[in-house]
Amino acid sequence: MIKISVVLFCFLVLGVNCFNNSTKFNSRPFIGIYTAPSTYSKFPGLNYSYIAASYVKFVESAGAQAVPIPYDATLEYLDTLFSKINGILFPGGSVEFTFDDSVDKIFSRNANYLIQKAKNATDQGDFFPIWGTCQGFELIHYIESGFNSTVLKSGYNDTTSHPTKKIDNSSKLFEKMPAFLKNHMKNFPYAYYHHDKGVIPQSYVEIPKLSQNYRYTSMGYTDSHREFIATFEAINYPIFGTQFHPEKNAFEWKIEAARDFKSTLVSQYFANFFVQQAKQNFHSFNGTSDENKYLIYQYPTYSLATSSYTEIYILKNFGNPEVDYTQAYVPKTKKSKSLIAKMILQNQFEDDEGF
Ligand SMILES: *[C@@H]1O[C@H](CO)[C@@H](O)[C@H](O)[C@H]1NC(C)=O
Ligand SMILES: *[C@@H]1O[C@H](CO)[C@@H](O)[C@H](O)[C@H]1NC(C)=O
Numbered sequence: 001m002i003k004i005s006v007v008l009f010c011f012l013v014l015g016v017n018c019f020n021n022s023t024k025f026n027s028r029p030f031i032g033i034y035t036a037p038s039t040y041s042k043f044p045g046l047n048y049s050y051i052a053a054s055y056v057k058f059v060e061s062a063g064a065q066a067v068p069i070p071y072d073a074t075l076e077y078l079d080t081l082f083s084k085i086n087g088i089l090f091p092g093g094s095v096e097f098t099f100d101d102s103v104d105k106i107f108s109r110n111a112n113y114l115i116q117k118a119k120n121a122t123d124q125g126d127f128f129p130i131w132g133t134c135q136g137f138e139l140i141h142y143i144e145s146g147f148n149s150t151v152l153k154s155g156y157n158d159t160t161s162h163p164t165k166k167i168d169n170s171s172k173l174f175e176k177m178p179a180f181l182k183n184h185m186k187n188f189p190y191a192y193y194h195h196d197k198g199v200i201p202q203s204y205v206e207i208p209k210l211s212q213n214y215r216y217t218s219m220g221y222t223d224s225h226r227e228f229i230a231t232f233e234a235i236n237y238p239i240f241g242t243q244f245h246p247e248k249n250a251f252e253w254k255i256e257a258a259r260d261f262k263s264t265l266v267s268q269y270f271a272n273f274f275v276q277q278a279k280q281n282f283h284s285f286n287g288t289s290d291e292n293k294y295l296i297y298q299y300p301t302y303s304l305a306t307s308s309y310t311e312i313y314i315l316k317n318f319g320n321p322e323v324d325y326t327q328a329y330v331p332k333t334k335k336s337k338s339l340i341a342k343m344i345l346q347n348q349f350e351d352d353e354g355f
């Protein structure tokens, strides 16, 4: 009990010192959250994009404000936004990262542009962090393997909670994590997974570009004991990703995730870890009226019976002349029919799959 109290004190009260000895931090961090074409029949991708509200709550819970980054924005808009925000979160979702159609193409192109911009900024002493969850984790792998889609392997799909094994204590992500939380991740099915594809260690052998720049830092296992990468990070950049969903434990209520005291603390650790990285970036908006033009608060939220998310933000499309919005993603024709059938059968959702 004393041990836990000391760690909690460090974690909750002196959080800053647990992560970084430096005293200079940005106390008003803004996290850009990447949107995706809407899959909701009420708000078709032809006209709308969305963000699951759990990602907004995740960054807010650690003391940051959220700003949507339209997946379909122009590069000029991305340049402007980048100069004002302090970190980027690529969330979960069900986009296909191919260059097959105009919408997929702009999604991957803009994500790549932002990742390369962030790395260039960090190279120039302008420390700029990125976090990817689930689809975001897969997106960073895909892009940083040279748009190599074979890095995403089939047969690792999973929709349940698992313990996390082989946690690398020397990784940036886990180095400062209190031991009782690491032990909780190892011994308890804390990590909630909902993914179709997985990344495996063999790809780090086969793709030198990946292993030269990234390393995996823990492992997950499907129900049939197939091993896949649970977390990874860039070696020389503040880029991190989890295949599991730390934002779901506290904020998504239509699924069965671990809600116990320690699981909630583990999720909060990841949120605080990432926001603490963002607090080391000093980009800023030009005052509150400029902030208000971009902040998430101006967008409406919906709680749709047809969605697997508790709450979603809906945004109008950017209206980029480069994009043919008639090609916007339609999940029912693109995802495996068995998976959709299973979701509909069990949960009556039909407009998304909650990745
Ligand atoms: C923080 O300071 C402590 C004590 O001075 C030192 O042991 C530790 O290595 C420092 N950590 C970092 C990340 O600089
Ligand atoms: C939806 O998008 C299409 C294509 O950009 C456009 O022609 C149409 O006016 C939009 N509809 C609404 C209701 O915004």
Ligand SMILES: *[C@@H]1O[C@H](CO)[C@@H](O)[C@H](O)[C@H]1NC(C)=O
Pocket (backbone or CB within 6 Å): 113, 114, 116, 117, 120
């Ligand atoms: C990043 O830097 C490289 C090398 O200077 C440059 O070629 C590239 O255009 C930059 N990328 C972005 C997105 O700014």
Ligand SMILES: *[C@@H]1O[C@H](CO)[C@@H](O)[C@H](O)[C@H]1NC(C)=O
Pocket (backbone or CB within 6 Å): 145, 146, 148, 150, 151, 203, 206, 207
């Ligand atoms: C793409 O990844 C596969 C492994 O998944 C690898 O064998 C192949 O060499 C990679 N292709 C390129 C162009 O790097």
Ligand SMILES: *[C@@H]1O[C@H](CO)[C@@H](O)[C@H](O)[C@H]1NC(C)=O
Pocket (backbone or CB within 6 Å): 157, 158, 159, 223, 336, 338, 339
């Ligand atoms: C993985 O996908 C296969 C094929 O669609 C399906 O039979 C299986 O139930 C899925 N497993 C999980 C854990 O979702």
Ligand SMILES: *[C@@H]1O[C@H](CO)[C@@H](O)[C@H](O)[C@H]1NC(C)=O
Pocket (backbone or CB within 6 Å): 169, 178, 179, 180, 182, 183
């Ligand atoms: C990593 O840290 C945990 C928690 O402190 C500890 O239980 C475990 O033995 C460490 N693992 C290694 C390989 O040192």
Ligand SMILES: *[C@@H]1O[C@H](CO)[C@@H](O)[C@H](O)[C@H]1NC(C)=O
Pocket (backbone or CB within 6 Å): 019, 020, 021, 022, 024, 025, 127, 280
């Ligand atoms: C601590 O923060 C400073 C910037 O304030 C950064 O340069 C340094 O890399 C950070 N150290 C760690 C261990 O995160």
Ligand SMILES: *[C@@H]1O[C@H](CO)[C@@H](O)[C@H](O)[C@H]1NC(C)=O
Pocket (backbone or CB within 6 Å): 286, 287
């Ligand atoms: C910041 O906003 C003020 C008005 O609030 C304006 O006068 C100024 O030009 C703006 N600066 C920049 C760099 O946009």
